[in-house]
Amino acid sequence: MAALEQYSQVIVSISMIAVLSRLLDSTEIGLAVIGLGIGTIAFNFREFVTSEYLIQREDVSEEDVRTGFTLIFGFSVAIGSFLILLAHWFAGFYSAAGLSGFVCILAISGVIDAPVSTIAALLRRDMEFGNLTRINALGSIVNALVTIAFAWFGFGFMSFAWGTLASALVRMALGFHARPIFWMFNPRLKGWHEFFVFGGYKGASTVLDRTYEALPQLVLGRIMPLTAVGLFNRANVVCGLPDKILLSAIFSVAFPAFAAEARAQRSVKDAYLKIISYITALYWPAVLVVAILAHPIVHIALGQAWDAAVPLVQILSVAAIFWFPNILTFPVLVALGANREAFRANFIGRGMSIIVICTASFFGLYALVLSQFIVLPFQMLISLIYVRRHAPFHWQELFAILAKSAVVTLGGILGPLGVLAAHGFAFDLSILQALVAGLFSAIGWVAALVIVKHPFLEELIRIVGLLVPRLLPSKQGVPAE
Template sequence: MAALEQYSQVLVSLLMTAILSRLLTIEEIGIAVIALGIGAIAFNFREFVTSEYLIQKEYISKKDIRSAFTLVFWVSILISLSISTLAPLIAELYAKSNLETFIYILAISGIIDASVSTIAALLRRDMEFGTLTRINALGSITYAVVTVLLAWLDFGHMSFAWGALASALVRMVLGFHARPIFWMYYPCLSGWRAFFVFGGYKGASTVLDRTYEALPQLVLGRFMPLTAVGLFNRANLVCGLPDKFLLSAIFSVAFPAFAAEVRAQRSVKEAYLTIISYITALYWPALIVLAILAYPVVHVALGQAWDEAVPLVQILSIAAMFWFPNILTFPVLVALGANRKAFEANFIGRGLSTIVICTASFFGLYVLALSQFIVLPFQMIISLIYVRRHVPFTWQELSAILFKSGLVTLGAVPGPLAVLAAHGFQFDLSIAWAMVASMLSAIGWLAALALTKHPLLEELIKVAGFFVLRILRSKRGALSE
């Protein structure tokens, strides 16, 4: 269900991106990226009092739930007032007066969305991913439909602001429909210190993550045309497709799943190494194939007007191969109660990387993209060192896993390279040839999984068997009727 939630959101996001990239100009998208980046950084400060503390706590009471909501709600109000006060200055800094209204709307959306965070934490604690999927999927669909409709009606970059507001309203209504706990609105600060202790490191890590993602684009937009922000943002979005399709569901489940293992007093080493093997066997081949097929992918996802983003996608895709362990670092360490160490790892990795990429952004798009070959390997090393202190795997065990996944990755490459060679090693393949290359890659990938006896193959067989069984049962049910 967690995978279904992520895939539904990714598909909606892809459709929205494909349409908006054709309805809006690169500059309009750049303006929206700036405003949304500011909002993302600001509202992630409420993670300092995150409701996710409820997931980790062994027993919770009504007072705990009321305290969680009270803290998140009032911190959201303070953030909204702060960014609303700064909105005129931000608009003046970027010389875009309409940024002010955009930020006001985001401020309202953030307050509304505070109501959902506590309910979402309770649903995740109880592993009710189906309910959470419906809430988030319908919220994403609302955001996409409203944004696209308003863009079609020439609302420009403001389409994103109104879409965010509509999505927040829908998610709030669906959240209370799933858990009608209106009593949480009664203020309570019982045990508030525990929320700050848990949220201190969680909040600092989350703010650092969002700053790391948004700040380079904010710097880029300050010193270069906003079209540069639009290009880099869309290149990042396309490069993130393998992450969203293959890894997002893992991240959604990782923390509650690892926390459940710890509560049951079981070791997380085997689970951690197994998931690393799955991630690399899925993620690495996808990134390599994306780099080869960047032109047709960009044409489908964004349109031919975005050809300038293709070299950026190729650079970012190759660099992203070093990112594989980072997605598990925070969930594993927090589940083990090492909140401080999780923050330290993130602070060292992301903190120093932020300085590097912000400096690189002064020198243009390509230097910013190439800086990923410095920051991502550095983050990978930091991540593995910190996790290894709490999950005692050996470097030999990790190397064996990565070697096998490397062979699987090599198996996925010959097909696309053969198609590229037949095209004179010109990357601007047609959609038809890109589909042929993708199918050949999939065949080579499956063959490599079988030849190397990769553990992911067993998982794929189980998944296939599950769906076959469901189909057979449905057919038997239809026949009996």
């Protein structure tokens, strides 16, 4: 159910991006990105009183639920009021009058969505992933449909705000349908300190992560035309497709997987290195193929009006090869009880990166994109150093794994490079040529897995073994001749 939730949202998100990129221009996308970035950073401060505290408690009483909701709702109202008060200032800061209404609608949406946080925590605690998937998946679908409908009728960047509001209303309705606990609206603050203690590191890490994602675009929107913000955002979206499609479920299962290894007193190092080998064997070839096929991919995903995003996608995709260990740092360290170290690693890696990226923004769009070749290797190094402290491994072990994945990556990109060479090394490949290149990439990738006996080959064989019996027609019930 967790995988279903992840991939349903990925499909909806990609479909929404493909349609909206054809209905709205880069300036309107840029305004929407700025507005959503402001709302995202602001409402993530709720994580300091996160309702996830209810999940790990041995016993949860009605008073605990009421306290959790009172805190999360109170923070939401305070943040929403703050955004409404500053809405006109944001509009003036970015010289966009319509941004004021956008921020106000997001503020209302955040308050409406507050009860879902508490309900979702209780559903996770009771392992009711079916209800949780229904809430999140249908919320995403409504968000996409309403946003597209408003964009179709000419509401421009405001379409994103109305989609967010509609999604919040639907999520709240579905949440109370799954758990009609209206009694939690009765305020309570008993035990509030425990929520703050639990949410301290998580809240700080979440705010830092979201600020890292949104702040460069907010800075860029201030010093450059909004078109640049739209281009950067859409280039990031296309570059992130391999992450969303191939790795979206890894974070969901990584923490419980590492925690299980730690409880069983087995080597977390072995599990960590194995997953690193899986990630690099999947992710490295994917991002480099995206770099090679950026032109047709942008045309398919965004439309021909976004050709200016192609070189940005290529730069970001090549830089992304350094990202591979970052997704595992937090779950490994937390599973080993090193919560403070997890936050420290995140603070150093993301904090220094924010400074570099924001500084680069003042030198233009391409300087911002090229800065990824500084920040991602730095984050990679910090991640490996902190994990190595608590799950010691030899650098030679890591390099041996990465060497095999590098050969697999080479096998995966040889076919696309051959197609590119046959086209005179011009990146404007047709969609048919891109499909041929993708087929050659898959063949070369599998061949390389076999040649180097990569650990992921075992997983691939297991996946095929699970799927083939399901795809083949059953012979039961066929009468004998």
